[in-house]
Amino acid sequence: MHIKKIALLLVSCVIILNIGATARAFSDTYPKNPNIDILHYSFSINLFDTTDVIRAKATITFLLKKNGINKLRLDLIKKDDSLGGKGMSVTRIENNGKVLDYSHELNILWINLPSSKANNEQTVTIEYQGIPKDGLMIGNNKYGDRCFFSDNWPNKARNWLPTVDHPYDKATSEFMVTAPLKYQVVSNGLKVEESNVGNGMRLTHWKQSVPIACWLYVLGVAEFAMQHVDDFDGKPIQTWVYKQDRVAGFYDFATPTKQVLQFYSDYVGPFAYEKLANIQSHSAG
Template identity: 25%
Template sequence: MRIRSRAALGAACTGLATVLLAGTAGAVPGGGAPGVGDGYYPGAGNGGYDVLHYDLRLTYTPETDRLTGTTTILATATQDLSSFNLDFALDVESVRVNSAPARFGTDPADPSELVVTPNRPLAKGQFALVTVKYSGIPSEVEVDGSTAWKRTATGALAVDEPQISEWWFPANDHPSDKATYDVAIEVPDGISALSNGDLVRRSKQRAGWTRWHWRSTQPQATYLAFLAVGEYQVRQSSTPDGQPFITAYDPALGASLPAAMASIERTPEVTEFLAGKFGPYPFEAQGGVATTGLGFALENQTRSVYGQPFFRAGANTSVVAHEVAHQWFGNAVSLGEWSDIWLNEGFASYAEFLWSEHQGEGTADELAEYLYNRHPAGDDFWQVLPGDPGPENQFHSAVYDRGAMAVHALRKAVGDEDFFTILRGWQERYTGGDARIRDFIALSEAISGKPLSDLFQTWLFTAGKPATSPNGESAAASAATVARTAGGGLAVPESYPQIRANHEHLHTHG
């Protein structure tokens, strides 16, 4: 197994850029930075350019797990560049920049950093057409000691967070640089190839193979681009308002298949409900994929992928509400840095509260109180800070559950009218781009006219159990409320604790 490492990225790549530019002391341009400076993942993304569009043309052979392809990147230089980096881990055959052959190589300390030196330097503001031809066996490649690519019985899944693109296309791999996509995947006849957006067409150019053409017309982060190849049952229809609605199911789901369909086929209904809370649905298509070989669900743009465990006990629309909510919180408005993960998971988890209330299975007040009382004051759960959990706790249950409690505490503090105005205003202001927690706090204060820094400090950035519940009750009063409830606990959807358990399992290697 070939192992790629991202260790010591900043120092190593800075040194490499110096070597590449040797003999040009004092000259301009210079090399693009090997990362965007994310506090959790310093090597993620790259500096010096902005990607406008990715065009992927791939061929995948399930039997051998071999992937070959050409990715064409449309970008604009944001500074004068003599070289720039792409995040990628497969074997590269050639690179061209503006149709001319370019020199390329990898950082010896981090072979997943592809360093490209154009035949001619790029000037700030200049358009760049970058074409990379490559191949490899993704399951044999590791980045940071693991592989995010997942082989299945009939194909593979390129589904993960915070990294996945390195295993199937070269990219500027950070949510702060979003782009549109065309993805064309050729696979053997009888095998499905699923990705984001709308299925434009299926075509054949040789016997025994079919190419699936997908298009995403709205800006999309690299980790939200996905590929699912296998023997899926694919369903194509339209939503009530006319959007393409494409779903797919792995027959190996067995007894869980009907429950998966009873959940995912309700996506348009869930989307319509959440649009009434968050604002218009921001994308061009809807859908979902249910599969084996995956222990989590992920909110890939327009088409979330769900692992089998979510449907073992029957239909589960709560997880659908969670992943659909991400289409607004995380996809339309992306996090500015990975430390802002609360902006994704806190609000997606709160969408489960809203959906539960809508379904008559427990109010948001009840669910928030249930979670608050579920964890005693001494529980380590309260030591994780949703507003800055650290990379080791980025997908900890506290980010989801305490994060949702923080959202509810905001709702109780400002009232429903201002609360939902804030949520819709967030989408109106930042859709198509990215933002930070501090931006959300500022918007909340501007709309509500209330000082909210203490509330956010308590719920997002202070270790320990808050003295008052999300509903504003003292800890003692909250506990008394629970004690008065029949059976000693509050009514919550039966699937809710299992959803939490599955989210705790999310990205144990990420």
């Protein structure tokens, strides 16, 4: 009996030591800054059929929580030969029309801020372009049709979006995507605009008013078929599938989604977002 107790104690110690070693190996080393709170991201993105280069503008609103903060740190993968020429190149950064100095090295974008007092909101606008190394998948789907899909988990948003790419800092967001007319665009939140802007291009604007981590920012651009399935607590349920899968896709998502939402609302908590969209994606077929 005594030997069994010793053996059990040794096993317990080994398990505890292994857990401790694992925790150290996977400890979070991200340089969090509790004195800066990102409030809102606004991304204006231009997509093309003739090139994989995206041309974009990010307008970021943030709160400074103490005096004397003079730099903003963002994650953004920089264009580099080691990435096959992929990555992002920043061309201009402004604050209220004033050009700001910045450095972009080791995939970190440091922006020099004007002097400001605590509890003051500021906004910077970043113009940039490039071919994403990851995070935004650009290519053909299983039908050979070109499409664009985000794949930000767990920290790949930085490949195409200048962000605090860590879930500790959540923010609202909006995507204003200009793409060829043949595409339909889906993203987080509610659609607030869809306009033909000439030269065979359409602007689609989605806005998300619930703060979320940037790995949850979704963008899908494809030749979709879209169906409004139903509403749940006043929030739309939608299905977005490739045009070739319209009949089968609409059928598959028609019934279970609302039942699933009801189950989790009853046993976990209310659905917090402005819509639920089931999306067939480039990565999932």
